[in-house]
Amino acid sequence: MKATASTSKLELENLPGYYIRRLQQIAVAIFLQETDSHGLTPVQYSALQGIMNSPGVDQRTLARTIGFDTSTIGSVIDRLESRGLVLRNASPSDKRVRLLTLTEEGRKTLRAVIPSMLRAQERILGPLPKADQVEFMRMLRILVATNNDLSRAPSDPRD
Template identity: 35%
Template structure:
């Protein structure tokens, strides 16, 4: 016999995704503390590493980080010498972002910690459930991108 919870938050996708996000951020912070990167900084560095010279507007699209938050992250990464920014050739109003040598080193150092954080976060799921979960999350994200 199953008992229904009286707490409506336990069946709220919005709430549960928020809580899962908090847990993911906490685990990432614990694992990646030596790298000094936040999950969003890691996401930006990873996106830039995939295609250097991306304009900030494209980084917004690829990472899902809002424009003003991304501008702050870029400023912090610039201040730490992890990225370089210059005017884009195609659009003189836009900035193209690329990793510095220091940024490449920081990203390389943080990758194992990020991988461990993902493994810890998903440890309670079987391999099949992990794949299903990640596909479901990707579907939710893609649906938002189409809106």
């Protein structure tokens, strides 16, 4: 796909960004349909799962791990904390740093939402044959990994 300065009309259907944006909208809609009874957004789910995977993680590291903007992760944690799902504790080595842990209610909520979240993932990929689902996920991982540094919120899952 080659664009030129003389191109005055571009068909959206020929642009990968158009389909990526639409798929993101669809993925969020399916996630919310499947998980409606739990009242979590996809980012809130990711935060809970990230904290579960790394208890005592700080907010900045969590944001990098899930590929979310460090300047707005605080409001996500605020909402989870106000629901009694997450606790913030001062770091023993740096009182400015807040370490995150799930409450018992947070662990219960996470366990309860996982089947719905997995159904959402299946629905997103469902229109593709199984072999194509595997290939699509492989290609997505390549695109995300190789373009990660271009993101406003690059992820660093190694944190």
